[in-house]
Structures are given as C-alpha cells and as structure tokens.
Amino acid sequence: MAATVIINGLDQLQRDLAKSGPAVSRTLRVGLRESAEPVAKLAQDLSLQRIRRMPRSPQWAETRIGVTRHAVYIVPKQRGVKTGHWDDPKRRPNLVGLMMGRSFEPALAGGAGIVEQRVTALLGEVVR
Numbered sequence: 001m002a003a004t005v006i007i008n009g010l011d012q013l014q015r016d017l018a019k020s021g022p023a024v025s026r027t028l029r030v031g032l033r034e035s036a037e038p039v040a041k042l043a044q045d046l047s048l049q050r051i052r053r054m055p056r057s058p059q060w061a062e063t064r065i066g067v068t069r070h071a072v073y074i075v076p077k078q079r080g081v082k083t084g085h086w087d088d089p090k091r092r093p094n095l096v097g098l099m100m101g102r103s104f105e106p107a108l109a110g111g112a113g114i115v116e117q118r119v120t121a122l123l124g125e126v127v128r
Helices: 010-020 022-050 095-127
Strands: 063-067 072-076
Touching (some): 022 072, 022 095, 072 095
Antiparallel strands (some): 063 072
C-alpha cells in the first residue's frame, strides 16, 4: 500500500469555506497545491535518478499537481499517446509502473511529514 496523507473532512471544509467567499477558497486551494510541491519536486528528482534512461528525456520526469475537492494529487506532466503503432516513441506504456514504484511512492513516504506540517499550518491560517 502506498503512503498516503489523509485529511479527514477536507471536502466538507472546502464546502463550508466556499460560503465564506472566493478569496478563502482560493487561499485554501493555493495552499494545498503549495503543500504538495516538495513531494512533486522529490518525485521528479527520484525519477531522474532511479529510472534508467530518464535523464535522456527529462520532460517525462516533470510532474504537475492537481487539487480537487476530495484530493491533492501528483501526476506526470507528459502524457503518452494512445496510438496503434507499437514502435511510436511517444508511447510509454511502462512509465506508470516505473514512476509509481521508483519515484512517486518513495517521494510521498519521504515528504509526508512536511506535507502534514504545511497542511496543518494552512488549515490554522484559513480557519482563523
């Protein structure tokens, strides 16, 4: 099982804060995105270090952060093409497994404490 940082009641908190005004909701959303940045950076660095041949095409190691009402997630920025040609260089069917096992899960395990501290500080700031 992958390491996960769980914030109980995040969706309810976001709904309640949305009633306070758009500025508060935006502050929370931006803060959640910033809380995930150390893990995203660590995942990118681990991809370049632990996945063979990744340094040859570093654009595949870049990550982006998504924020929804229920979750904050990190995914690769580049997406492979869905093509019928098995030899298309833009097709990367094995990339998901490699990045999850060698970079994303270890990055979250290593950065979970930082994320927890940042989110706790953010929630204290927003609720005030």
